[in-house]
Amino acid sequence: MKIMMKYAVLIVLLGLLIQPVAVAQDSTNAQTEVPATVQADSNKARNNSDNRIYALAMRYNDASVAKMKLYELMERNPNNLSYPETLASLYFEMEQYGSSALVALDLLEKNDKSLIGLEVAAFSLEQLGALERALPHFESLHLLSGDLFSLYKTSYLQYSLKKYEEALNSVNMLIRDKKAAEQNLNFPKEDNTMQQVSMLAAAQNLKGLIYKDQGSATEARTAFEEALSLSPDFELAKENLADL
Template sequence: MKKIKFFVLALGLMLGSVSVMAQDSTYLSNEYAKALALFDKSQKYNDALLTKQALFEILVLNPNDSSAMRSLSELYYNSQQYTSSALVSLDMLERYPNNEIALEIVALSYENLRLYDRAVEYYEKLWLKTENTNVQYQIAYLQYSLRRFTESETNLGMIESKVTAEDKISLNKSDGTIQEIPFAAAIANLRGLMAVEQGNNEEAKAQFTKAISISPDFDAAKNSLAGLNK
């Protein structure tokens, strides 16, 4: 199953905050400037530990620096420290409730922690803001994983009514590589998986066959059909 990753590590921080802090305290302003310099140096030397230290220092001095919070949450996420990436992003959402990046990092982090019900909650919040079909498909897949089949089918039907034959989604193959699949094939495959879970193997075979007819190289659908035919 593909993990949606819309973001990369942010490299720029809010330099304007230094002048604001200078009005309150020259000491704090100088410390903030040093923390920013440390961040820049850590980026130059590709030192993740130093980057983390710099971001902590920035956030201690300015807890509302959204760029620093985003960078720290992304750093945790890309380091597979999913509990920490979720906590930082939740902290960010307390200050900036409508931040789409924070919503997505929380959802992704919970998904990787296999807390699928929590992941769905935040993917749904993200979808309500973006109406992104990739996000909606992820919701449908996680609802299938939670055996919430009726909800999953509702989302698949909504996606089906919006996408065209040219619209595609990127999914993982069994070897870990990525392949682009028409949405129609991905929808049929997910319906097949739900049919298997509900003990309807004939319907599952029909859906997997449909998915393969739309996309003959669809790795997941071929593997699922082969498993049923054993």
């Protein structure tokens, strides 16, 4: 009986010893759990701080700090696509076309209608010589924005890739658009300066190049002459006509 009583007392004592520990553990867990509102306020404060530092870095032309802050903002705010858009644009402006292309392509996986993502991807890939990969981004950019320069780039890349029928379709779309006569493009001159010509004249010149490559000299001549009627000082069109 005495032995039984000893075991009973031990069990009670163990229960008393264990209970405070459990309470202490519960108290510790309660202290480590951060309320959602507090966490949100903390992230907002860090975002504000990082945005201020980014703005200062850009003002002081410190691209390395600006990029680092954008990376931190992207990590903290994965659903805010304005940060990768800004990073892609920054890389492009710094002529780091490999990086700008990669950021833009990752961005387009999340939002394939991002105009900034499409523009940076298209021009970056073109700069890298990846014309086949750049082409669909120029096409999408035109379809989504109606931008005529994107249509011109589409037709020029199609011509460069010897996709002549597609190039003709694109350039004819451009020629039929009334806004093409109101916009200008820059082209190099022999003296290494630049000259402005109407986009319509540029489209006719490109049309002449397409016909020339296809061996259609008569159609090419007509297109080059039409380009010169629109922009009489268009040196590139003059050279192309002379080459015939």
